[in-house]
Every structure is written in C-alpha cells, then in structure tokens.
Amino acid sequence: MESGYKTRQREQILQLLLAHQEEHFSVDRIVDCLRAQQQQVGRSTVYRYLEKLVQAGKVRKYYIEEGAGACYQYAGEQSSCHEHFHLKCTSCGRLIHVECNYLEQVSEHVLAHHSFTIDHTKTVLYGLCADCAARGRA
Amino acid sequence: MESGYKTRQREQILQLLLAHQEEHFSVDRIVDCLRAQQQQVGRSTVYRYLEKLVQAGKVRKYYIEEGAGACYQYAGEQSSCHEHFHLKCTSCGRLIHVECNYLEQVSEHVLAHHSFTIDHTKTVLYGLCADCAARGRA
DNA sequence: TTGCGTGCAAAGGTTTTGCATGGCA
DNA sequence: TGCCATGCAAAACCTTTGCACGCAA
Numbered sequence: 001m002e003s004g005y006k007t008r009q010r011e012q013i014l015q016l017l018l019a020h021q022e023e024h025f026s027v028d029r030i031v032d033c034l035r036a037q038q039q040q041v042g043r044s045t046v047y048r049y050l051e052k053l054v055q056a057g058k059v060r061k062y063y064i065e066e067g068a069g070a071c072y073q074y075a076g077e078q079s080s081c082h083e084h085f086h087l088k089c090t091s092c093g094r095l096i097h098v099e100c101n102y103l104e105q106v107s108e109h110v111l112a113h114h115s116f117t118i119d120h121t122k123t124v125l126y127g128l129c130a131d132c133a134a135r136g137r138a
Numbered sequence: 139m140e141s142g143y144k145t146r147q148r149e150q151i152l153q154l155l156l157a158h159q160e161e162h163f164s165v166d167r168i169v170d171c172l173r174a175q176q177q178q179v180g181r182s183t184v185y186r187y188l189e190k191l192v193q194a195g196k197v198r199k200y201y202i203e204e205g206a207g208a209c210y211q212y213a214g215e216q217s218s219c220h221e222h223f224h225l226k227c228t229s230c231g232r233l234i235h236v237e238c239n240y241l242e243q244v245s246e247h248v249l250a251h252h253s254f255t256i257d258h259t260k261t262v263l264y265g266l267c268a269d270c271a272a273r274g275r276a
Numbered sequence: 277t278t279g280c281g282t283g284c285a286a287a288g289g290t291t292t293t294g295c296a297t298g299g300c301a
Numbered sequence: 302t303g304c305c306a307t308g309c310a311a312a313a314c315c316t317t318t319g320c321a322c323g324c325a326a
Contacts, residue, residue: 004305005301005304045307069290087254087256110225117265122228126256182284183282207314
C-alpha cells in the first residue's frame with residue numbers, strides 16, 4: 001500500500017493524530033492546532049490527506065454532530081482492530097472497542113443470511129454510552 | 139400534541155411519506171416527487187415541516203450517505219415500530235435495509251452486555267454487497 | 277382578524293474542485 | 302526531470318434564516 005510522497009504537511013497532520021489517538025479532530029481543529037504550532041497547512045490539503053488515510057484504514061471518519069462536519073481519529077495499524085466492533089458515543093465522543101464472541105457472530109450472520117461482508121475498519125455503531133445515557137442525554 | 143395548521147403542502151408531504159413507509163426520502167427527492175405530481179412545495183417548507191414531524195416522533199431522520207444530506211422516513215404513530223439496520227456497500231454504494239429478528243437482538247445484547255444504546259438513525263454497517271464481493275471488488 | 281405557514285432569495289457552513297505553483301523522488 | 306502535493310479561490314452542496322405575503326382557524 002503506497003503512501004505517496006512524504007511532505008512536511010502530511011508528517012505534521014499524522015503526528016498530531018498520532019499524539020492524540022484517543023481524540024477525534026475536525027478539519028478545523030486540525031488546522032487550528034497546527035497553526036498554533038507555527039505549522040501552516042492549507043485546508044484542502046487536510047481534506048485530501050485525511051481522505052487518503054481513511055482509504056488506507058489508518059484513520060476513521062465519524063459523523064457525530066448533527067449539523068457539523070466530519071471528525072477524524074487515528075485508528076492505528078488496523079491488524080488489531082480487524083475483528084471487533086467500535087461503539088462511538090454521540091454525546092461525549094468516547095470510542096469503545098468491543099471484543100465479544102457474540103458480536104463476532106454478527107458478521108457471520110450478516111454474511112450467511114444477508115450476503116454482506118462487513119468491513120470492521122469502516123463500521124461504527126453510533127449511540128449513547130452508559131454514562132451519557134445515565135446522565136439523561138438523548 | 140398540536141400539529142399546527144392543516145395546509146395543502148403539509149398534507150401532500152405527509153401523504154408521500156405515508157405512501158412509501160418503507161423508503162427513505164431526501165428533501166430533494168420529496169420536492170421532486172411532489173413536483174412530478176404537479177404539487178409545488180417550497181424547499182424551506184419541506185425542511186420546516188419535516189423538522190416538526192421529527193420532533194413529534196412521526197418521522198425518523200437518518201444520516202446515511204456520507205457526503206449527502208439527511209434522509210427521512212415515516213415512523214408511524216406507535217413505538218412498536220421495529221428498528222432496522224442499514225448496510226452500505228462501499229464499492230457500489232448500494233444501501234440495503236435489513237429487518238431481521240437476529241439483528242434486533244444485537245441492540246439488546248449491546249445494551250445488556252456493553253451498556254451502550256445503539257442509535258439506528260445514525261448507524262450504518264459498511265462492507266461489500268454480494269454482487270461486489272462476487273465481482274472481486276475490494 | 278390574528279397569527280402561523282409559505283416561498284423566495286440570501287446567508288451560513290462544510291467539502292470539493294480547478295489551476296498554477298512548489299517540492300519529493 | 303516527472304509527477305504528485307499544495308494552496309488559494311471559486312464552486313458545489315445542504316440547510317437555515319429574514320421577510321413579505323398568503324391562508325387557516
């Protein structure tokens with residue numbers, strides 16, 4: 001899998017995501033964070049590079065806020081994330097990795113009964129985590 | 139629960155959704171469908187009325203297509219309406235609706251064992267449909 | 277008559293694209 | 302040197318909003 005040229009901009013974007021793997025970033029936030037470090041990056045460049053990273057499976061793209069835009073989060077070398085599901089809380093943004101035998105059967109069921117091969121690197125189950133649900137946030 | 143005034147436009151929008159309860163409609167599609175029936179409705183009106191229907195719980199709002207806008211689907215009066223999953227083929231873009239008892243149990247499992255409440259209006263399972271898988275398209 | 281509903285156009289926000297320039301390999 | 306990457310501005314989209322007019326009750 002080719003990664004294309006190595007440029008200052010790409011390096012800095014990737015470093016930012018790597019340094020905060022537990023957080024998600026909007027394009028705006030990425031541009032702002034980098035500028036705060038005296039690192040100028042054009043917005044188009046961010047959009048284009050993130051798209052590449054998403055295609056490569058290194059970054060996940062989320063749609064959390066209703067009206068707002070997409071968010072991105074580093075996904076790591078997906079070897080370990082291949083077989084399990086991801087739950088993303090739409091209220092607090094927390095990402096939960098779930099390793100569960102029962103859920104693994106889901107993939108098999110969907111393939112057997114609906115002829116559909118789930119791609120775990122791109123699939124995210126959206127909803128409310130326990131804390132946010134308890135706090136009554138819909 | 140007040141429904142406000144009864145107008146020609148609202149009547150026609152609601153009738154369209156009622157007549158196709160198993161389908162999603164984008165705002166564009168609603169406007170187009172109605173125009174095809176010689177029924178002029180302003181886009182703003184559609185947005186505003188749909189928002190009311192969503193608030194009233196009569197219509198569900200989905201965020202399915204990545205770049206595109208929201209989709210709406212009639213949800214009925216009662217709460218017994220079964221939630222369904224959406225499968226989206228990452229190769230051909232086809233969207234598959236799945237009503238399946240087994241998959242409905244998935245929501246219950248995730249809630250019971252992982253304390254997470256899945257939001258079906260925002261969740262889409264990505265992967266390969268049968269045709270694309272057969273065609274060997276990754 | 278009163279006040280909500282409608283529709284147009286303009287505004288607001290996010291993402292994409294065209295094109296000339298810049299920089300990696 | 303040959304391409305890909307970058308960045309700016311413009312364009313493309315989806316959605317919201319302001320305002321004057323229309324219409325239900």
